[in-house]
Amino acid sequence: MLTLTLSVVSLLLTACHARTGHGLVGYGIEMYQPLCASTCRTVLSPCTLDCSTEMEMDMSHHDMSSMDPMFETAPECYATDDIFLQSMAYCISTKCADVPDWKIEKYWKENIAGSEDVQPDPKWTYSQALENIKEKPTETVMSGDTLNKTMLISEDDWLPNWNAQGAFEHQEGLHAKYSIVILVTCFVIPIALSTLRFIPFPGWLVTCINAWIIDPPLWGKKYREPLARGLGLVPTRGQFLFLTYILLINIVLSAVRFESHQPNAWYPDDVRSEIMILLANRVGVISFANIPLLILYSSRNNILLWVTDWSHSTFLLLHRWVAGVATVQAVIHSIIYLINRVEMGTHSEESKLPYWIWGVVATLAMSILLPTSVLYIRQKMYELFLAWHAALSILTIVGCYYHILFRFKHQWGYETWIWTAMAVWGFDRVMRMLRMARNGLRTAVVTKIDEDYVRVDVVGVAATGHAYLYFPSLTWRVWENHPFSVASTTSPQTGGPQSRPLKDNGSGPSEKTGVEVSSGPASSGGSTRNPAKLGLTFFLRRQGGLTQQLCSRTTLPVLVESSYGAHAETAELPHLVCIVGGIGITAVMPYLRAHPGSCKLYWGVRSEGIVHAIDDELLSTIDKEVFVGGRMNIREVLTDEIAFAGRGGVTIVVSGPSSMADETRFVVSEIGRCKKANIRLIDEAFSW
Structure with missing residues (x-):
């Protein structure tokens, strides 16, 4: 047993002084x-x-006689x-x-x-x-x-070593090859699928495919509403198809083409240990390859966001699933090696070595990240979640790197995956800083609208989509930032009345009082407009935390990281319908302003203040129906609007509470399956 222990220690010492390799085994590195x-x-x-x-050597614990x-x-x-x-x-x-x-x-x-x-x-x-x-x-x-x-x-020495080294290098080449396949395909497939939108398929066919295969939840009616008290979300059928690919490609490539080569100098007459170690190495390398992929999927400056039509929420979903796969692979890798070293009798010595300790650190960090990132925790403790998520993620990367450094140094290229992950993370962080630096330090003007909503204006900045706002003087956690939809990129200076009475919409007895504000373009009289100023306008709902702190200030310094999330193109279909709830109006206003055809807004709110604050300045010319304190009949609205659009087609944008978005998605999919119509659904959701 001592001889075996000395052999293991000798191997580790040799690895720590190994020649630096460049690339991966089989791709620039020969073992x-x-x-x-x-x-x-x-x-x-x-x-x-x-x-x-x-x-x-210290032989104090061994009988050397x-x-x-x-x-x-x-x-x-x-x-x-x-x-x-x-x-x-x-x-x-x-x-x-x-x-x-x-x-x-x-x-x-x-x-x-x-x-x-x-x-x-x-x-x-x-x-x-x-x-x-x-x-x-x-x-x-x-x-x-x-x-x-x-x-x-001796031939008795030659053949076992030939088998051991040859089989091991062949397997290491397969590990690298399969890891590249996973990384490349999970990068390329979203791009390839997104290019299908440029093929001029008949509109009714696209609607049918979306209604059956892409848009509906995998089961039931809930997509944005959490399941099981906040444990997670049900993916759409389209998302599930790609998630299935990710799971299958990882499972299959982690489990195929293992062969035993006996006699084997490393595992004499022990096929089980030989295959299990090959499996441990395979899942370990693939877990490493998944790390840059999961970081890419989570990045704000994800190149896939720029070249596909997939949403950031979709990539965040993929990020969580790939992270889960990588964690399971790391745990399997660790468990197999633990069992093997215990069976060999070398665990007590090897577990004290730096490479082993750092491997344990990385595996534990990943294992803690997984359960502490469930939706319920993200929603209830968002700021705390961000802090420990970042800390444990960094610990994972550091642990993986030192696990390789102390075991192999830079000999076999395993650290290439970690360098790639660092590069992806670094690119995202540099781009964030550049986006902030471009806008500089600005002053935010906070205006209380009512008990539910506040308005934030930032003069001198232009942006589209949504922006991340940093308020360094609001909290000692200066790194904290939150995403907000850009309601407007100009700050119109308007005089005249700031509110007007709303008329009853005549809702049925089963609904709360509904109120309609204008059903056509508003008159230009009654207000005096001054030249607009460049600036951003945000409307926020008071929900405690950051928004509650903002209400106590009138002005404060702000850093604006923008722009993100360019809005989808709606010009292909002539009619646009926006189904909106509450503060979700900010996400659809760019659609309403930019659409060249006919537009109709259906907006449900809890109080009138937000209606006047937005309508008087930003939506005065939009055909709309506003429901204050009431609930619109989404099925009836969509049925009428789709019939009105006829063969020309309609784009439906939904932005609001999860229940409203899920009902809209369900109704649109149901109509798309039943009617030969040209319908496109855009869900302006932002999730973590």
Whole structure:
């Protein structure tokens, strides 16, 4: 058992001084090539040479009375020992007959002395060592014995090491190949699917596909409303199709093409351990490959957001699922190695080594991240969630990097995945800072509308979609930021009346009082307009936390990170219908202003203040029906509007409470399945 322990420690010490590789195994990095030459060295290098030195080791916990001393051989010794060089040359000449001489000479110069970054060149070239063999060797040396003359190697040593090294390198190449396949396909498939929108399919066919395959929830009627008291959300059928691909490709490529090669020097007569370690390595590498992918999916500056028509909410959903897959893979990797080392009897020594400790740190950080990122926690403790999510994510990256650094240094390229993850994360952070720097430090003017809503104006900044606002003077957590939809990119200076009476909409007895404000373009009389100023307008609902703190201030410094989330194009269909609830109006206002065809707004609110604040300045010319304190009949509204649009088609934009959005999605899908219509649904949701 002590000999096995010393072998493991020796392997770790060798790895920590290994030569730096560039790329991945099979893609720029070769582990044991030429395999025949590498096997010769693997068999001969443990032999004791004349220049080997006795190892100094702490044997206080072992009974050494019956054990031979252990020897170690320095690179200088390998490079200058005549017997070792001649035995190596003869072995290579007999085992590598089909390998070109130039490749052997290259291997000889780089690897005879060892595999360190800085080491001496051998005193002879391969051809010189071969020429210095005076007599053909006849005696055989066993690996680990004393090498005091030019000798043959035993076939019993050769074949197991050939199998072990060859099979291992082949598997490591597969690990890298499959990891690349997962990363590339999960990047390319969203782009490929998004290009389908440029193919001029018939509108009714697109509507039918969306209604059956893309838009509806996987089951039931809930998509944005949480399930099981906030544990999660049901994906749409379209999202589920891609999630299924992600799960299947990870499961399949983690489980295929494992082969046992016996006799095996690393796992003699132990097929189970051989296959299990290969599996552990496979899921470990693929878990690493998933890390840059999950960071990409979560990024605000995700290149896929720029080249596809997929929403940020969809990519955040993918981020959570890929993170779950990577975590499960990391746990499997750790459990298999734990069991293996316990069975080998080396766990007590190996678990104290830095590489093992950092691997445990990374696995634990990922395992804690998973349950503490459920929807309920994200919604109830958003600021705290952001803090620990960032801290544990950084700890995961650091743990993964040092796990590789202390085990292999930079020899086999495993750290390439971590560098890629850091690059993706760094790109996102740099882009965030550039977006903020472009706008500079501004002043936010806060206006209380009523007990439910506040208005925030930031002069001198232009943006579209939504922006992230930082209020550094509002809290000591200066890094905190929140996304808000941009209601307007100009601040019109309007005089005249700021409110007007609303008329009863005549809702039925089963509904609360409904109120309609204008059903057509408003008159331009009654107000005086001054030149507009460049600036951003945001409307916020008071919900405690940040918005509650804002209400206590009238002006405060603000950093604006923008712009994000360009609005979808609606010009392809002539009619636009917006179903809006409460503060969701801010997300649809750009659609209403930009659409070249007919528009109709249906807006349900709890109080009149937000209606006057927005309508007087920003929606005065929009055809709309506003319901104050009431609930619109979404099915009736959509049925009428789709019938009105006829064959021309209609785009339906929904922005509001989860129940409203889910009902709209359900009704649109139901109508799309039943009628040969041209309908497009846009859900302006923003989720974490």
